Amino acid sequence: MSSPMYGGVGDTISSPADVLILTASKSRIPAHSRVLAAASPVLERLLDQTEKRIDGSGGAISISILGVPHGAVDAFLRFLYSPSRCGMLEAKGEEAAAEMAEHAVHLLVLSHVYQVGWLKRACERALASRLASEAVVDVLVLARRCDAAWLHLRCMKLIAKDFAAVERTEAWRFLQEHDPCLELDILQSLHDAHLRQKRRRRKREEQRVYTELSEAMDCLQHICTEGCATGHCPDSATCRGLRQLVNHLALCDRKKRHSCGRCKRLWQLLRLHASICVQPDHCQVPLCSQFKQKMDQSNGKDEEEDEKWRLLVKKVVSARIMSCLAKRKRQEGFQDQEQPWLKHNLLE
Template identity: 50%
Template sequence: MMNSANANSFRRRHEAGNEFVPPADVQIVTSGGRSIPAHSAILASASPVLEKMLYRCRISWNSQRIIRILGVPCDAVLALVQFFYSSREGEEAMEKYGMHLLVLSHAYQVKRLKRWCEEGVAARLRAEVVVDVLKLAKLCDAPWLYQRCMRLVAKDFAAVTQSEGWRFIQKHDPLLELEILQFLQDADQRKKRWMREKRDQEMYQLLSEAVECLQHICSDGCTVVGPHDGKPPSRSKGPCKFHTCGGLQFLICHFATCSRKLSPGGCTHCKRMWQLLQLHSSICDQSNSCKVPLCK
């Protein structure tokens, strides 16, 4: 039901006119037979669809143009007309009629209002209504809102499956159900690929640090292993800047004394050391002067 104070105030300002504003020359008829006065120049400048309708509409007995906007609450139409006049967004109108305003803004090609409605509806998304909003986003060609809905579905799918909207599309819209399930599968694959790439990056980082640490140990020595020239290790040094230095020094000491490194099957620790030496030698560009063993 239209707020009587707002409707009456709007009617008095626009129907009668004043010395600065001419009287309204258009009546917008809403559901229930209610009407909202407006000016054709304002409507035509705000919406190309209304501009065409104004040229085609029939002239009534009192020479006023009549435009019918039906199927939505009267207050939603009033909020639309008030937006035409002020271009200001009202949070109260968005809270009550956000989805209706999204439909109206799409139908009458009011781009600024449509962007505002997409943002407002997205900010109020909940798992219980996200399927309904998703259908609306598809119908209103709102891809940004569609993606926001899909992300919420993927995030809280268990709650979405308990909603009336989900049960409805399972019975009446299998294509949308399939589209949602396909999105979830793709999202899961993207997540797995991202996690795999993240693990690979972490491994590359560890290997890079290990190769750099190997050069540091063989060139400078550290707390347990001395440098290539045979000097004793510097046990008085503080904590090494390389996190892998302690483990790598242990691996070097083990590799030097292990009797299984050349036996069939070999030693797991020695295999890791061989791999690190091979990795170093494959990227070293100073093999003639390199102090890492077996580099050349």
């Protein structure tokens, strides 16, 4: 019979052990029913059922925990007696960290079977911290069977990041031969993740274009109202490009403007400005009122084209609002950082 070695919390329990834990090595580990019942709802139900069977005969309650090494069961009970040992892992407590490193796989299984949530999360973190391409498939299978969603996600991220190395491992070849359904599930998940990444990249690129168009609208308003005075440009590069387009339009041959790419680009920018302009009249941007009048008279002749244009305008306006909010937030953050410095100077 193994002696209880649960220092700390275990030592404060004055009552004798009333439970014997039977392990795969046919050893017995004494424990206390109230500690086990408090730590695990599954053990609590087992204890209640066993107590009803023995019906107060006075004999010790026996619970078998088989299928894992004796050392893993002993470490499992140590953690049940002292949950704070999981906190020691974060501080790199040598004894607790060594036990977790040695028995993390079996502890994950035990904490899942006996529904010890805090220990299960600690095991997931421990296994994730040592993930490598050679063993990630085995850990993934374990995470699926133990319903460890966070660990499963970490495994999938590593597989997606270094799939070429994972594909060369013995574990992956074994998976291909014996569990093709799981292989297909993993490949489908990787494919879906790749599609999501492409969508996010495309969305970021679209957002960048809308933001640039929004900045171009600000620069166009700035050029037409303030004359783009040196040193006061909201975006000097954009202003310079717009001034070049305006100068080109003035010099371009009228007969070639309909086929000129640069003229068309400026024409679209002027139309976009008119679509988002909120000034009722006397807007200083050229052709603003003419474009507004033309849009009012269009009467939906080309509904598909109008719908695309309205969507573009909506996206640009949205990007403009988000840009203004971001600038305001940055300014407020700068002021919050500046105030303590001003107060410190005033106190001095």
